[in-house]
Amino acid sequence: MARRKSPEDLSVEELRRLLIEKRRGARRERLEHFKRTGRVVAVEPDALESSAPVVETLEETSDQPPVPESKRRKVMDRVLLAVEVLAVVGLVGVLISGFGVLRDLNEEVASAFAQEELTPTPLVMAVVLPSGHTPPDAQGNTRPNVEEIPEHLRPMVQSLENLPIPTPAPDQAIRLQIPALGVDAPVVLGDGWEQLKKGVGQNLASADPGENGNVILSAHNDVYGELFRYLDKLVPGDQIVIYTQQRQYVYVVDRTAIVEPTAVEVMASTGSPTVTLISCYPYLVNDERIVVFGRLQN
Template sequence: MAYRDKRPVDELSIEELERILTIRKRELREKQMARMKKTGRVLPTDVPKPSITDLPANAPISEIINQQLEALSGGNGTPTSPTVSSQPPVIKTASPRFDDDERLIQDLAELRQRQQEARDRVWRRFVNTSLLLVEVAAVFGLFVLVFMLFQSVQELESQTAAVQQEANATRSAMIPTLEPTPVLRLKLADVVLPGGHIITESGGVRFKQEEIPSHLLPLVKEEIETPPITRPPKTPETALRISIPRLNLDESIVQGSDWEALKQGVGQVLNGARPGDDTGNVVLAAHNDVYGELFRHLDQMQVGDQFTIQTEQNVYVYKVREILQVEPTDVWVMQNTGVPTATLISCYPYRVNTHRIIVFADRIN
């Protein structure tokens, strides 16, 4: 028993479709022929064809024609005239043509077209897929190329950095090492002349910070608040005593010009100068209205007056060269002039103390 093929038309091949259509065409033709026979539209095809009796090869042509006429006339020697029918003649063909043939041919053409379209869709799908794979491969290759390029750049930068470091180390080794810059430490004597003070209304005395420039005060404030508690060690050439005949003054000298040193007497500014040096300025300061008023009459000194400074080994004589009144910040008066000198400093005027009186003297012995 044969089973019916249940596959859809799109899955059939061209040969299978043509075979199906041929079978259907034959079935339709047979049905059409059966209807036409019932209606008398088909003539029987079993009428015997007129035959030509065998004649000798040398028979005359007239005899052959007579025989043919007899066959056409039914054997009675009289040709029959054709019957004229009012119906249109029926054309007999070996294979009759039906209206269903065109429809079948059209169906076959549509099926072939659909199969061609299906094949085209498959081909286009294959081409699109192939192109997509090619694009994906190209993008992947591009990413790989960019990654390799990035790695190459990184490697080049690393090598360049290593070379630069090595070259920098070589150049640094060739640069001579400089001595560190000494830290600048500002002293109180570098900012203001010694001896500045204020007598309060209650009779007390304090250091006059107002004389120090405000931008320099933080640099020397520690020295003001914490005076040194130790003094430089004494040497054979340390200044020990000053004698000024015009002022009837004969006092010991304290090393230092800070607040505590001037409380004790005449103080020497610690600038490294000694009376016996060939160059240097021995600077001595004392108060004029507090702590013994040792330099109260310093303004009475005159040019040409002499005074002495004593050490353990010698006594040095100085002669007054010049007397000036200056501002508290005129620290230039304590500079080294290149010759052995001495400078005496005190506040001025008496109990006003807005300026300083300066006595310059040269060593003469």
């Protein structure tokens, strides 16, 4: 009779087999008990024996690694990640759009409350350029050339001759110098017949020196000092110096043009500081106008 080994002397394989045998015995006892009590059908011994390896297989496979994650789960995870990213991008877009709308709204409110800058305009537009007169006779006598004015407008122009001249302001021209021509003359407000007898006249609708706009100055060429007789001698770059009660402004000549007396567009306002000198032309004929254009020197 073989000597019975103690558990300490058994190998791992022997212990495993012993454990399987004990489990088989316990299972047989349970099945016998169930059969006696009628709780289970009879099981063939062969089937019982053949089921033992299944127990062993289950025991052996219990230590296998878990089944890897399915492809479908991976796809779903990626889809969910993409949805989250799109949601974040959409939120950022909404925030940026909201800031843009808020900025536009603020600009609209600011523009609504901003006061519009008003630009003064003359009450009556000129129909002919100033300084028009007939050529002087042998005694030097002359008169305004009303023939230059369209006949249907003559009554209106004549009714404006006696309009009161406003009091000069500190920023209006008081003196004009043209070094290239040796001109140094006073400037009066207004360019009507009586004003041009006193010197150079500043048009009532013109800008003041140094301002954005057109400073319109007129004078005669063959009477009352012949102040603008030699305007045709000016060349681009020549200086035109205008004085006010506060300071002086230096303009430079850009160009010269000969125009019809009705070319009042040369008196139009400009978006930058400019000056326009006007006089009759040619000398002792006076059926046209000479116009000198200048700009403020930087």
